[in-house]
Amino acid sequence: MFGLNPKDTRFLLIVIALTLLTPILLNPFPTESGLAQFNAGYPALMQRFAIYGLMAIGFNILFGLTGYLSFGHAAFLGVGSYAAVWMFKLLSMNVIPAIIASTLVAGVFALAIGYVSLRRSGIYFSILTLAFAEMCYRMAYSVLTPITNGETGLQLTLNDPRILDGGEAITSLPVPGLFGLQMTSYSTLNIAGWSFTFSVGYYFCAVVAILGFYLSLRIFRSPFGMTLRAIKSNQQRLNYTGMNSRPYTLAAFVISGMYAGLAGGLLAAMDPLAGAERMQWTASGEVVLMTIVGGVGTLMGPVLGAGFIKYCENIFSKINEGVLHGWFGFLPDGLEDLVVWIFARFVGEGWHLTLGVMFMLIVTFLPGGLVEGGRRIAARYRNRGKSDAAKQPAE
């Protein structure tokens, strides 16, 4: 099915099911329980999972397959956001033209930047992308203010033309929508103590992300994907085998840039404003973190990484010392204070520290990220099962 072998089809179906059930799966705790603060099933956060997951999927096509480490992908995200907001301002509040425009504009940028940057490889490529991204960021803040609205960021106003929407006079700022369905609308389902929120915005992002995931699955399994892996493995051999690696890497760069642009467009579709800080190089670094933490070069890894980091960012950062005292109240006083003090360094404001430490540990000991970790655990269980099975007949 879907042009895939049965194993990949099953995998895809599981991913689709998980994505569609996310509002339920991420709200495992009843609203009134003390653990409700770990619920992540609220629209704003779930949208981020889908959007940054999409961006990481795209980044992985470049870094995971070809090994070219770009530190400039945030520029494409930012460009995509600006393009989408401009579409909202000029054309229509419908999200479809907006995300198409953001993908295409980011693609053009990626083509130009990639064409130049890919003339070099290794660290030089990384620095070139970094330099281009910083240039975009600084220009967005300075000369390009008429387009980007500088530090304030690009926003909707009441007197935007919006040609397709009829240009009627309005009294409040419009909301992006999909043929009349507003992105911000949602319905809440209450069952017993649980409460689940199903929002249009999340499901729109989810569908786009699933399509993006499906496309990346096809790319991974295609001859093109295989060639990209060959580039990472041994570029010299590939050139002596009659393939020109440059257009392959450029195609991968443009595709991954378009994913980033699409993600930027979705960010704007959920919240129609665009600021230059989205383009800073540390934002590019965040995508790198997501991809590595999840598992670079694996299909699911980047999505897991994006989800994991966004979850920590939003949930870990809410835990403060009061909450910790609540958890460790059963310990003797002195010990409780000590434990709380230690944990407090890594949560709340300090969650970036957790992220940095975790990232270093993963790069050092688990280059395959969370996916590799899961595989190792699974393999250990399976082996144990096997050795148990092997023992029994002997007894």
Place this chain on the structure above:
Amino acid sequence: MDAIILQFFNGLEKGSAYALIALGLTLIFGTLGVVNFAHGALFMIGAFCAVTLSRVFSISYVTEDPTQTDFLGKPLQVQTPYLESWFGPDVGGWMLDYSVPLAILLTIPVMLFVGWAMERGLIKHFYKRPHADQILVTFGLAIVLQEVVKYFFGANPIQTPAPSEYLGTVNIGAIFGMEIFYPVWRMVYFLFSAVVIGAVFAFLQFTTFGMVVRAGMADRETVGLLGIDIDKRFTLMFGIAASVAGLAGVMYAPILSPNYHMGMDFLVLSFVVVVVGGMGSLPGAVLAGFLLGLLQSIASMNEIKAIIPGIDQIIIYLVAIVILLTRPRGLMGRRGVMED
């Protein structure tokens, strides 16, 4: 004309900071072959050494002065730094005033230790791993270091003034018969960095240690075969590179109030400087540092900005891109460094 001279001096000061950071970065790269994304964090730690010392110096005890009263009529509480009570108000006050330059004495051992710990604890396991892994792990380390600093010093920039004697401006135009006022401390910074750069070069040029390290930079394997324990020297080299970054930071504290993310801000620039100069080339890093500093200052002149708007923001990156594409090895890079 005055404006050009003023910008020239501005460029020298900026350039000396770039050159110092880039020097350490390229030293680590040239000797150990490691791409260190945590180098900016070392610069930041240096700056916070100045903050730490000035805070330690101003630790005070409180006494009540019965001869004076505050607005509530209670005896006035007077804070006296321990320093003043130990060394007398003259020496103590002087030390307090000079805490930034004095912090150099603190910075060197601290940075040597940090460099040693980093190399032995982390970097050494990454010599044989791909450059991408080195970038990633040091990027992680940079995040950790800046978060630790943020925990101890908070997120806001901390003003760290230069000694009061150096607070004012000096007329640097006097020799040209003009009046161009320039902050004294920036002149001091420029001279200081010239001394540090000179010291590093002299060290590498005239000591046996430096000779071995330079030989190792050229051909690590052969030097290893000669029975010289190159690794131990390279560890120390990492400490020295960290110290150079730290020194660049500690003296920069009065110019830019230290904040926890200043390392990341300087990192990109210093990488650009290193690549423009040529990866692994020490003179290249210094040359490129000053060159880019000057270019940036000149580009931020109003006359230039009027012709090409926004050029001051992007000139450095533009130059870097052009140089990388036309002279892949940078201005003074050697053949075969990271060419694949």
Place this chain on the structure above:
Amino acid sequence: MGILEVKGVNKRFGGLQALGNVNLSVQENTVHAIIGPNGAGKSTLLNCLVGKLIPDSGSVMFDGKSVLGRKPYEINQMGISRVFQTPEIFADLSVIENVMIPCFARRDGSFRLHAIETVEREKDIIEQAERMLADVKMLDKRHAHAGSLSRGDKRRLEMAMCLVQEPKLLLLDEPTAGMARADTNNTIDLLKEIKAKRDITMAIIEHDMHVVFSLAERITVLAQGTPLIEDTPDNIKGHPKVREAYLGEAQV
């Protein structure tokens, strides 16, 4: 007219004349060895043939077309495949994928954005790769990770990757350098097998006399960047000029 015609090629590196007026003609369906002592210019010559170096003067014609100034991938597309001194394979890919890449290169040219259809649907390519692997007796290892193969198997795999393209000319750069005697003999046998099964033109750059005399039909001796003599192995054996080049007997 040979399939490969090298005429008057010169190459200098600074003050060193690496190649001086090299003329060479490789005939179709022969195994032509280029031998010579260290520093004779064998590698420089090879690099000029595959597009890594461009000679200062002279011409290199392959199959009637000039190869000078072309990129390695273009030269490969003209029909020259190359075996490296140490086997160059895609270590992170599986064995069969290693062989499929050159098949794609042959069928689709130097670039094709072939990103949607899965590899599994490419039945022809898979079959072609499997047949090739069967030829070099590696079919049972087709799903193994290429990086985990033994050195001998890596060499076989690399040969398979080159042969599956059915090159008009196979260039071998010291295929047995640094090998133990047994491995060298295995490689010789492999090459003989290949030669027996199909019509193929091979140019071997080699240092090891044993390899050369077991395989070659024509031999060119290179010394100090210039061809000394070209003849059949029997005539080369014991030729005074060759002994002179190798042993420096002139001084005795």
